[in-house]
Each structure stands twice: as structure tokens, then as C-alpha cells.
Amino acid sequence: MGADMICIKDMANLLLPMDAYSLVKALKETVSVPIHLHTHDTSGNQVAAYLMAAEAGVDIVDCAIDSMSSTTSQPSLN
Numbered sequence: 001m002g003a004d005m006i007c008i009k010d011m012a013n014l015l016l017p018m019d020a021y022s023l024v025k026a027l028k029e030t031v032s033v034p035i036h037l038h039t040h041d042t043s044g045n046q047v048a049a050y051l052m053a054a055e056a057g058v059d060i061v062d063c064a065i066d067s068m069s070s071t072t073s074q075p076s077l078n
Contacts, residue, residue: 003033005060010039013046020049024056034059041075050075 006027008015015023020037027035037058039046050061062074069076 003031005034005036006031007036007038010037010046010049013040013042015039015046015049017045017048017052020058021052021056024053024058028057036060036062038062039074040072041070042072044070046075047077050077 008023008027024035024037035058037050037053037060039049039062041047050058050063053061063069063077064074066076066078
């Protein structure tokens with residue numbers, strides 16, 4: 001329908017790792033545009049969510065440098 005990309009925005013840090021896998025996998029099977037995952041690391045488990053999303057084929061994830069990461073920022077993948 002004209003979209004260049006789909007971005008999953010988890011601003012409230014509610015996306016659990018297995019849910020990230022299921023969501024990204026379903027989108028990758030349905031659409032042909034890149035999937036971008038943006039999440040905050042308030043609960044500290046978003047590295048796991050990124051890992052599971054990567055297993056499902058996510059194309060882009062947002063990360064932060066260690067000194068500015070976690071809590072209300074993105075996870076650090078230094």
C-alpha cells in the first residue's frame with residue numbers, strides 16, 4: 001500500500017522476547033518491506049527481545065551506547 005518500512009514502536013517496554021519473535025515472524029511472512037524494531041529498556045529484558053526478533057528476521061533495531069543506555073533509553077549492545 002505504499003509503505004517503505006514497518007516500525008514496531010515499543011515505547012512502554014511491554015514487548016516480551018517470545019512476543020517479539022512471533023510478531024516479527026508474522027510480519028516477515030506477510031509483507032515484503034523491512035521491519036524495524038524500536039524499544040526502550042525499562043525492564044532490562046530488551047536485549048533478549050532483540051535477540052528473538054533477530055532470530056525471526058528483523059531488519060533494523062535501535063541501540064544505545066553503554067553510557068546512555070537502559071531504562072528509558074534503548075538497550076546497550078556494546
